[in-house]
Amino acid sequence: MRHVKAFLVKFTPSFALLAIILGGIYGITLGDVFVMSLVIGIITYAAGDLFLLPRSNNTTATLADFGLAFILIWAMTANMTPVDEVLMPSLIAAAGLAVFEYFYHKYLYKSVFSENETPRRMQGNLQYQTEASEEITPVKPDIRNDEGDK
Structure with missing residues (x-):
């Protein structure tokens, strides 16, 4: 149930934002904006969130x-859509969604992910040390000692 609520919290502002940007500015129909918002919401919620x-x-x-x-x-x-220029509307709409997503992710951390779900990162001390010595690169005998002069 918490994922349904989180998806609706994501879908509603995303639809409103895309309706303003794509529908209001670029004249894309509300039905197309709804389908785009639904597809984008489902895919980005599953993959990104x-x-x-x-x-x-x-x-x-x-x-x-x-x-x-x-x-x-x-x-x-x-x-x-019959829109000829699609690059600029796509960039503007994606930038608007990214700004919304930044704050939406904070909401997800607070209310959707529980204590045991959030830290899925690697645990442990990953500080590796390396060792170097003189034997790594061979040295010609005439450089280090006088034996090369013979």
Whole structure:
């Protein structure tokens, strides 16, 4: 139930934002904006919010959501709508969604992920040490000692 609520919290502002940007500014129909919001919401919630966010940080997940949203908006706008120029609307809409996603990820950390779900990162001390010695690079005998002069 918490994932349904979290998806609705994601879908509603995303739909409103895309309706303003794509529908209001670029004239894409509300039905197309609804389908785009639904597809983008499902894919980015599954890939970015449930898979990537617990394993990385907010910035990484936000950048991934930006790239994924840009590709999806660009592909759907190019194939579903009669708009000729799709690059700039896709960039503006994906940037708007990325700003929203940054704050949405904070909401997910607080209210959706429980204590045992959040830290999926590698645990432990990963401080590796290396050892170097003179034997790593061979030295010509005439450089180090006088035996090379013979």
